[in-house]
Every structure is written in C-alpha cells, then in structure tokens.
Amino acid sequence: MTQNPAAMPDASGFFGPYGGQLVPPHLKQAMDDIAAAYAEIAKRQDFQDELAQLFADYVGRPSPIFHARRLSAQLGGAQIHLKREDLNHTGAHKINHCLGEALLARFMGKKKVIAETGAGQHGVALATACALVGIPCEIHMGQVDIEKEHPNVTKMRILGCKLVPVTRGAATLKEAVDSAFEEYLTNPTDYIYAIGSVVGPHPFPMMVRDFQSIIGREAREQFQAKYGRLPDHVAACVGGGSNAMGMFTAFLGDESVRLVGVEPSGEGTDRPGRHAATLTMGKPGEIHGMKCYVLENADGTPAAVHSIASGLDYPGVGPQHSYLKDLGRVQYEIASDKECLDAFMTLSRVEGIIPALESAHAVAWAMRVAPTLPGDRHILVNLSGRGDKDADYVAKVLGI
Template sequence: MSSLIHADDQGFFGDHGGRFVPPQLEAPIAEVAEAYAEARDDPEFLAEYEALLTDYVGRPSPLFFAKRLTAELGGARIYLKREDLNHTGAHKINHCLGEALLAKRMGKRKLIAETGAGQHGVALATAAALLGLECEIHMGAIDVAKQHPNVVRMELLGAKVVAVEEGGRSLKEAVDSAFAVFASDYADTFFAIGSVVGPHPYPTMVRDFQSVVGREARQQCLDKIGRLPDALIAAVGGGSNALGLFTAFLEDDSVAIYGVEPGGRSLDVVGEHAATMTLGREGTLHGMKTLVLQDADGEPSPVHSIASGLDYPGIGPQHAHLRDVGRVEYVTASDQDTLDAFQLLCRTEGIIPALESCHAVAHAMKLAPTLDAEQVIIVNLSGRGDKDIDYVAERLGVGTGSSD
C-alpha cells in the first residue's frame, strides 16, 4: 500500500510523474531535490517549520461539526476541516512556509511562483516578507481582474505581481510565464510551485508540507467520535489541498475518498470545464507526465472554472495514480452546483467559503443524503471566500442594499 504514498526514485507514482524539463533546468531542479531530501531529515529544519505552523499560521485548524448543514441535508454528519481559518485564509500557507524555509536554507534571495485564485501568491508573499526574501508572482490577466483583492494583498506584502496576457490568460499561462523567468535567472531564485504538480520533487515536497491537514483531521476525528470518518471530500485543481487531507487516510480501506474537480459550464464543450481526471489524456505538462486536457493537436486545451484556483488543464501525478488504482473516486461539480453550495454554507453555518472549497461542499450535498445518520464525512474547507465576494455578488445579483 505504500506505493499509494511514495514515488519511486525518479519521482513516478505508477506511470505518472518524473522530471521532464529543459536541459538548463535539470541542475536547478536537481538542486531542489537534493536540498529537500536533506531538509526533511533535519530535526532543526522540521522544528522551525512546525513552530511557524503553530505560532504563525495558528495550527491546528479546527474540525468543525456543521450541525445546521447536516440537518438541512439529512443523512451523514458533515465535519469541516477549517483551513479557511489559517493565517492568509487558506491551506496554501502550509507549503509556502516550507518552500520559503527551504529557499533560505539553500541561500536563495528570491521566490518566484504562479498563482490562480491568488491564495498561493498571498501565502508566498507572506512567507517572503516573514523571512526577508524577494517575491515575484505571475498571475493570468483574467485572474488579476477576478481576484483583485488578492492582488492588492500581494503588493502590500511587497511582492511584484506580473499579469500574464498570453494565451488563455489564466493559471496554465501563469505557470508558463513563471517557469520562463526562472529558467533565465535561477542562480539566486527558488521556484515555489503552488500545488502537487511539476517536476520531481515538487509533487512530493508540496504534498509532504500539506499532509499536516490530514494528520490533524485523523486525530481530531478519533478524539471527537472515537473512530475514523466514513468519507473524505476535497476539491481538486492541481490537487494540494486534497492530498493534504487524503494522505493520512490512504491506507485505511474503510474510508471512502472523493476528489471533486470543476465541471464548469459544460463537460461536453472543450474550454467550458477543467475536468482533467474525467476527460484528460496522458501527456506531459510543466515538467511532469500526467493526465492533461488536450485539443485535437495534443496541446493543453483551454479550461474554465468559476474558481480561479482550479482552472488548470493538468493534475498532480499522484492523483492520476490514485485514480488508476481505484483508491480515490474523482467526480465533478458544475459552476451552478458550486454557487448553490456557496449560498447554502453561508446561510446554514455563517461561513463564507472559497469557491474552490465549494466544489467539495457541493459533492457533500449529494453524498450526505445517501448515507445514514451514524456516518461521518470530512470536507476540506480549503479557503475562505473573501476573495470571491465581488464576483459572487455580481453572479447572484446581491449587494444592492435590499433583499427579499
């Protein structure tokens, strides 16, 4: 069962993963792999990281029983892993602090990264400010407009934000742009990838830093109900928040696991969804072999999601492997499902969630009524929805000062 968790020496999870980079990036990425292998066995590095998680991030995040949501839906009890309560408002800070500490250990002076919804960018800019590093964030122009509050936050924290106008002007292009800059200036720069994607060792490294989510949830569930949950649910774009929750439970066959990807506006139209696990094909993207949404020419296809953090045409290679072996079931939630989940959680629990997280809540709304009242579902509430307020208000026609 350990093959569910551990990549081989070349960074492959089954048939997926590896390191496929231009020759000029082979040495810099190998340097990261070597540095991380040393750091994760260094008690001083781990102690510094764990102290920041406690004293700076505010971990452990609560495991909250959503009593009114449960009553509204009927069936299983729903618990929310409250990553939205972390400093910076999402799970992203977990791996950003780890990557920034590693960069400083390696003697780098600058962090560079991509971001979609902006939460990775905000978290990395935060870590850079804390540790005295420069920071440059590349963000698709569509997402710059859609997630303006996070752009402001990044700039207030001292980061340079680069709006990417090429191609689809979204997350895939932001990754391309950041990689291009890194390739031209890697001596003093650390590429801090924002999910469990990219060339080895990034899928493993980011997963390891995020795995605190599942370790906490497992112990909290045992403490609260005296046993493991019956099901886990998390949204999947690149896949970091999902593997953060899933990893601690992968070897527990009694726990059903669901990853929820963006069904967007339509699964039948290319460019109207980001359902990589459902409709993707084998390909190579951003230095890894994985499933990729592709056009007729084999190029990454346009994608869409109501949630900027999920509009990516690939998937973390460990997720692709977990699908292959049947350990995780991957499903979709449409834009409308996501908006419905957003509104329901606001009104039943007083929690305004990120649209990314609402994909997971949407599947819980379908799953919970099919289970009995003694069963337990944990949903990873990966982020708060402050960044989405203006966009949702426009979609729903609220914020006019009157309501029925």
C-alpha cells in the first residue's frame, strides 16, 4: 500500500521501501532511545516555545522571499523568487535542525555532540548551537573540504568545537560521515551523532526534516500572502537533501505545484566518479544505516563522487527523496559544475546576492527553465545558503 507522502515515515522509519535502521543491535537501542526522546520532547510546549523563540530572536526567522526581478527580466519568461535561507544566522538552512538537535542533546543529558560536515555549514551551525546550549562539539571534516572551505573551518575553531581532519579515501563528505560515525560508536550512551541531513538511520531522516520544515511552511504562507496564489515550481538543490525536504514538505499536498530537486552532475553523468547525481544515476541500495538510492561500484561499495559544491558530494540521498522519486511526486534534475559557476556569478552580479555553490545548482536549473515558460509563471528557489565560504575558491577557479 502506498504511503501518503505527507504522513511519512511509518513506525519503523520507512518511507515506502526506503529508510529504516540498518545498524548493529547495540546501536539500534541507541537509535530507539533518540527516537523516543524526540517523540517526547516534540510534544512538549516548553520545547516548542524555546525553539520558536530561538528561530525568531537567534536565527532571524522568518527568512524573506525575494523577487529576483532583474534576473527574471534578463532571462525572459517565468518569474524567479528566492527563499532567503542565506540570511539566517550562520548563513544557511543548517541552523534550523542544529538548534533542534542541540536542544535534544541537552534534554537527553548527552556529554558530547558529534557530526560530519562537507561544505562546513552544518559544522558551523552545530558548533554555534552547541556553544549556545553549552555542550562540547566535535566535527569531522574531509581534508579536501578543510582546504577548500577555509572560512568555515576558522569559524568552527573560533566557536570552540574540536575539528577532526579526515584524510582517508577521497577525504570528502562520505569519509567524514564514516569517521564521525566510528567515533560515535565508541560511546553511544554519552554521545549523540547529530546527522547533518535527512539521511542515516531512523529517526534522523524524519527528525531533520521536521526541524527544516519551517522553511516550506513559511514560504507557502508568504507566497500566498504576496501573490494570492502558490508558485508553479518549487526548486532546491539535493545532496543528502535537508534543505529540499524542508522546502518540499509543506507543498507535497499541492498537486498544482511542481517540485524539483536539483542534483550535481559535476563534470558529467557520463563520467563515473566525477558527479554526484545519486537519484539520476544511482539505484536502490544501502549506506550509512539506511536504504536509499546509492551510487555504487560494480562490487556494491559506494562509488567515488564529485561536485564543485562540497555539501553535495555524497553517494547516497535521503530515503524520503528516494520514495518521492519513485512516486513521481518530485522531479529530480541535474546541473553541472559549469552551470553552477555561471549561476553563482550571474546571481552575484545581477541581483547582488552571492549564493552558496550548493544553492547555485537550484538557481542554475531555474535560469535554464525560466526562459521556456510564460511570464506569468512563478519559480520559487530555496536559496539554502550564502557564498561567503565559496568566494575565495570561486575567485581562484575563475581567475577573478
């Protein structure tokens, strides 16, 4: 029986055939404890009130919707609007779930919060949230990403977290996840692994989605208030998929709204190891405690991946995204490194907004599609983060 997309997951953490808890028995108990604690705290009014207060007074929510008039006019066709998650404290959507996870860790009496980070936005946001609630924080980050995302590395150290460089394998996001998970396994009783996306074993895909769903709830209300209607298209970049699920969830029941997730095709989907288009080129498999679409080698191991955006180079994807692909409710498209760089520079110079390279993938799709649509159509893009962290890297790549 097909699940209602708006009422997922089931009691076992499955979104259709995807998700679950593919973990050792001793770790299953730890996951169940987190699920029980989350179920309890989510019902408490004092928790909801504290989170709402922090969203308003600490993060700066609600984030606005901006009509990119000059970009829309330059492209011709549909109107492009941006949900400005880049204006949040710490510069991205990540702070939304990091505050929730830090409050949960405090509620559970945990002694350390562990996490991975790719582009560093999750690391900065979690280090920020842990400083706020007074819990030690340890972030694992691939050495390649440490060198690429130096501004975020500096911020994490200033915020007081312990930064663990990961040099194995490709030394990027997947290896950072592996390393952080291994450290968590040394003491799951006292530690909590604050997963940075809608991935991993249950309850994390559900929990991170719930904390991020504030994006879509705000956007839906704001767009209707401004324009008296819903957007025709809602787009977001997809790596693990947290910003996209945060945006899409509020619109799942609106059949008139086309939902589009944009994956990184990197240097080309015809080049194995040089893209990270998991939903486009992968197949159902298992990774990091969940069933989902996976990019695999011939022997079934996770494949090497690449994206110019460090936060998107992951060979798996959230289980709910996997199910929404199978259902056809969300259309998953791709954007290349070249298109991403073009969108990054165009948005910067036409609208004065420097986007994160991750977010620029969704902007690239909107820029590609807008000219093919009538002028009375509206595309709403989740601008999931700002490009401060990427500015030096892009300048070096483009010779600016």
